[in-house]
Amino acid sequence: MAETIINVKDFTAAYGDNVIIDNINFDVYKGEKFIILGGSGCGKSTLLKHMIGLYRPANGSILIEGENISKAEGQERIEILKNIGVAYQLGALFGSMSVLENVRLPLEEYTDLNNDSIDLIARMKLNIVGLTGSEDKSPSELSGGMIKRAALARAMALDPDILFLDEPSAGLDPITSAELDQLINQLAKSLGVTFVIVTHELNSIYNIADRVIMLDKSTKGIIATGDPEYLRDNSEIPIVQKFFKRQTDEQLGG
Amino acid sequence: MTKPHTTTTRPSLEIIKENNNTLRLKVKGSLNAYTTAVIWNDSLSEFKKTNPKELILDGAGIDYCDASGIAFITDLRIKQDEAGGAYKVEGLSDEINKLYKLFDPKDFEKPEEIESKVSENKIEAAGRLGYAAWEELKINIVFTGRVTVALFQALLRPDKIRWRDVFVTSEKFGANALFIIALVNFLVGLVIAFQSAVPMKQYGAQIFVADLLVIAYFKELGPLMTAFVVNGRSGSAFAAELGTMKVNEELDALDTMGLDPVPFLVVPKVIASVAMLPLLTVFGNLFGLIGGLVVMFSLGFTFSTYINQLTIAATYGMLLAGLFKTLFFAVIIAGVGCLAGMRAAKGPSAVGDAATKAVVVGIVLMILVDGLFGVIYYILGI
Numbered sequence: 001m002a003e004t005i006i007n008v009k010d011f012t013a014a015y016g017d018n019v020i021i022d023n024i025n026f027d028v029y030k031g032e033k034f035i036i037l038g039g040s041g042c043g044k045s046t047l048l049k050h051m052i053g054l055y056r057p058a059n060g061s062i063l064i065e066g067e068n069i070s071k072a073e074g075q076e077r078i079e080i081l082k083n084i085g086v087a088y089q090l091g092a093l094f095g096s097m098s099v100l101e102n103v104r105l106p107l108e109e110y111t112d113l114n115n116d117s118i119d120l121i122a123r124m125k126l127n128i129v130g131l132t133g134s135e136d137k138s139p140s141e142l143s144g145g146m147i148k149r150a151a152l153a154r155a156m157a158l159d160p161d162i163l164f165l166d167e168p169s170a171g172l173d174p175i176t177s178a179e180l181d182q183l184i185n186q187l188a189k190s191l192g193v194t195f196v197i198v199t200h201e202l203n204s205i206y207n208i209a210d211r212v213i214m215l216d217k218s219t220k221g222i223i224a225t226g227d228p229e230y231l232r233d234n235s236e237i238p239i240v241q242k243f244f245k246r247q248t249d250e251q252l253g254g
Numbered sequence: 255m256t257k258p259h260t261t262t263t264r265p266s267l268e269i270i271k272e273n274n275n276t277l278r279l280k281v282k283g284s285l286n287a288y289t290t291a292v293i294w295n296d297s298l299s300e301f302k303k304t305n306p307k308e309l310i311l312d313g314a315g316i317d318y319c320d321a322s323g324i325a326f327i328t329d330l331r332i333k334q335d336e337a338g339g340a341y342k343v344e345g346l347s348d349e350i351n352k353l354y355k356l357f358d359p360k361d362f363e364k365p366e367e368i369e370s371k372v373s374e375n376k377i378e379a380a381g382r383l384g385y386a387a388w389e390e391l392k393i394n395i396v397f398t399g400r401v402t403v404a405l406f407q408a409l410l411r412p413d414k415i416r417w418r419d420v421f422v423t424s425e426k427f428g429a430n431a432l433f434i435i436a437l438v439n440f441l442v443g444l445v446i447a448f449q450s451a452v453p454m455k456q457y458g459a460q461i462f463v464a465d466l467l468v469i470a471y472f473k474e475l476g477p478l479m480t481a482f483v484v485n486g487r488s489g490s491a492f493a494a495e496l497g498t499m500k501v502n503e504e505l506d507a508l509d510t511m512g513l514d515p516v517p518f519l520v521v522p523k524v525i526a527s528v529a530m531l532p533l534l535t536v537f538g539n540l541f542g543l544i545g546g547l548v549v550m551f552s553l554g555f556t557f558s559t560y561i562n563q564l565t566i567a568a569t570y571g572m573l574l575a576g577l578f579k580t581l582f583f584a585v586i587i588a589g590v591g592c593l594a595g596m597r598a599a600k601g602p603s604a605v606g607d608a609a610t611k612a613v614v615v616g617i618v619l620m621i622l623v624d625g626l627f628g629v630i631y632y633i634l635g636i
Contacts, residue, residue, distance in 0.1 A: 052510045078512035092507035095499075096419070106511050 002029035010060035022220035038215035085155030091147035093139035100135035145176035277306035282315030285323025314345030419522035428530030443545025465567035493612035496595025497605035531584035
């Protein structure tokens with residue numbers, strides 16, 4: 001089996017007394033494109049936010065490259081965070097800075113590189129995501145697809161080992177969304193980055209995923225793990241079948 | 255089925271009491287959200303009056319029925335189920351019947367109100383309130399501590415300060431506020447001078463209007479008026495800016511980059527605020543005194559008499575005592591604004607709430623601090 005890069009163990013997430021995810025376990029392997037999916041409100045984004053250390057789990061642990069991100073504090077936490085990049089659902093680019101400055105920011109904060117080198121690296125990252133020419137624009141001047149790509153460039157600024165993407169294709173038209181999928185595949189291949197992606201776009205899932213886990217709202221756990229095509233054709237769980245075939249009960253029965 | 259909006263026929267209701275136990279409601283016409291009300295109330299009141307063992311809805315005459323009509327038919331069924339009687343629907347066309355069958359009353363029952371199991375007594379309520387207040391205070395203390403630490407770190411490493419943000423904020427906070435500061439202080443100075451001139455006149459002591467004005471302005475009015483205006487302008491703006499960043503996940507993004515929002519976002523604002531507010535106050539003092547000058551002119555004094563009187567009454571101590579306070583006001587404006595923004599909830603009204611909170615809390619805190627300084631200065635004899 002491949003090398004484990006993220007280990008989620010006995011993980012429970014809750015807001016107050018309201019348990020969202022109840023005791024799940026899974027591993028993400030190095031270099032794979034791992035997709036977390038499930039219906040609306042099943043805790044996909046909650047799980048992601050715990051994995052990137054924004055929230056503390058109610059129980060259990062999340063190890064990123066062997067380090068417990070849920071317990072780490074101060075410098076230790078920063079060292080873990082340097083190895084991950086996050087592209088948020090809405091992009092979360094800093095509105096007061098240009099696109100280039102957004103990508104430069106992590107480099108300025110964490111490296112001793114001189115100004116010109118930082119500039120070069122940031123421009124390269126923007127070139128990878130196809131945003132050459134938009135460096136000096138403000139985030140508010142970009143379209144939805146460009147914002148997502150700029151966010152991806154910023155997440156990649158420090159060449160992290162793991163990239164987390166929260167609904168990368170949400171709100172994009174099918175063509176832009178397919179281009180983004182292609183970009184993710186290219187990056188995974190050329191840079192060997194591990195991707196953890198939250199989505200419920202079926203096309204993206206088939207295009208990208210090496211492996212998926214599917215969360216379920218009623219059981220608050222994982223109801224399926226594996227290759228999406230395999231799950232589509234072989235899963236005997238009705239919800240999983242419905243999801244992958246985009247069907248309602250009636251269609252499935254008929 | 256006919257289209258509702260082209261050929262709407264008003265529905266009619268015929269009530270037939272077949273025997274003592276059976277009520278037949280014969281409905282005809284089109285049932286949609288606009289027309290159903292006509293027969294709904296009548297049917298219900300008749301149903302309540304007769305309380306039949308069997309209720310038959312005869313829908314043979316219904317030529318159009320949308321979800322509102324179905325709701326009417328279903329409502330009768332629910333009421334009859336509750337009363338424990340029999341219910342029958344007759345004569346619906348196939349299409350309407352299909353629609354009717356789609357809605358099972360069980361699927362949209364109102365959820366039972368979950369009564370809070372904990373019955374709260376007054377002591378418990380007071381405890382909860384006290385605990386909430388303590389938590390609130392704790393957040394403020396922690397934030398104040400973080401800002402203080404970050405400011406000291408910034409002093410030790412000035413190259414790490416985001417100077418561009420400092421300058422941008424200074425421009426918005428300071429330069430752009432000049433006009434409104436001038437206007438407000440000019441008017442306040444004018445009004446104070448005028449109002450005090452009236453009683454002073456009775457004693458022939460109008461010249462002392464200048465003394466009163468300059469003392470009041472240097473010590474209290476100048477710093478407070480300026481700080482209030484700036485708090486309304488910039489405190490709310492800080493809250494809105496950081497609140498929007500919170501809603502847009504930008505604060506989360508900072509966090510996952512391992513960057514602390516306090517040095518990154520708050521410190522530049524505090525520095526700009528502390529640098530600008532004393533300058534604005536000097537400017538505000540000047541315009542307050544110009545307001546007084548207008549009144550003094552109208553009382554027949556010359557420019558040089560006024561200035562002379564001012565220099566006799568005012569001391570550098572007063573001016574500096576007033577300006578010293580503004581350093582604290584500046585920290586309050588920036589700190590309270592930023593904290594309100596960072597604590598904004600999610601949702602469309604959150605940013606507005608944060609801005610309101612910033613302004614209100616800012617004003618209250620500034621008045622408290624001002625009162626504290628009043629006591630200290632009194633003891634020190636300034």
